[in-house]
Amino acid sequence: xNLTRNTKMxxxxxxxxxxxxxxxxxxxxxxxVIGKMTSHFHKCEFAFQLAYISGTKPNxxxxxxxxxxxxxxxxxxxxxxxLFELTVEEMRHAVKDDNTLNLIHHISNSFPGTSLEYLLNxxxxxxxxxxxxxxxxxxxxxxTTTNSSANNIKINEGTKTFxxxxxxxxxxxxxxxxx
Numbered sequence: 001x002n003l004t005r006n007t008k009m010x011x012x013x014x015x016x017x018x019x020x021x022x023x024x025x026x027x028x029x030x031x032x033v034i035g036k037m038t039s040h041f042h043k044c045e046f047a048f049q050l051a052y053i054s055g056t057k058p059n060x061x062x063x064x065x066x067x068x069x070x071x072x073x074x075x076x077x078x079x080x081x082x083l084f085e086l087t088v089e090e091m092r093h094a095v096k097d098d099n100t101l102n103l104i105h106h107i108s109n110s111f112p113g114t115s116l117e118y119l120l121n122x123x124x125x126x127x128x129x130x131x132x133x134x135x136x137x138x139x140x141x142x143x144t145t146t147n148s149s150a151n152n153i154k155i156n157e158g159t160k161t162f163x164x165x166x167x168x169x170x171x172x173x174x175x176x177x178x179x
Contacts, residue, residue, distance in 0.1 A: 005120070008073065012066050021055035023066060026074040034071060044068045100124070103131050106142050110134040
């Protein structure tokens with residue numbers, strides 16, 4: 001089963017209440033494979049088989065409808081330009097404010113050969129450990145903690161220290177004196 005940070009989960013049931021099915025949205029690779037199929041019935045059947053997670057398996061016609069709904073819902077952001085623009089803006093803000101992704105960014109900069117997929121599959125403790133290792137290697141602070149509360153932890157986002165701009169402490173002091 002392929003799950004990502006943005007996988008959507010769906011629950012489908014029939015009007016009698018005797019069929020409850022849990023499905024997920026499809027990945028880009030799965031949608032590309034389905035898109036190359038010629039038969040609409042095969043597309044829907046295959047989409048259902050890929051997206052199905054658990055529950056009472058419905059009959060063929062219900063599988064067709066659920067499979068079609070999964071295909072449509074998995075593509076909805078690309079089929080509607082207004083929704084696409086709103087989604088892009090939402091993701092820009094979400095990425096900017098996400099401590100996990102900011103930490104992954106710092107780790108990727110310190111270890112350029114590390115894959116994003118690998119980092120996304122680690123636990124929070126693994127990421128924090130790698131972040132601490134990055135601090136030791138680069139001699140730059142990544143974490144800023146003010147209290148023991150987890151709500152006060154901030155991952156530094158591209159802040160420059162005086163070591164990064166190449167100026168010595170004396171040059172910095174001269175620049176401040178001129179200010």
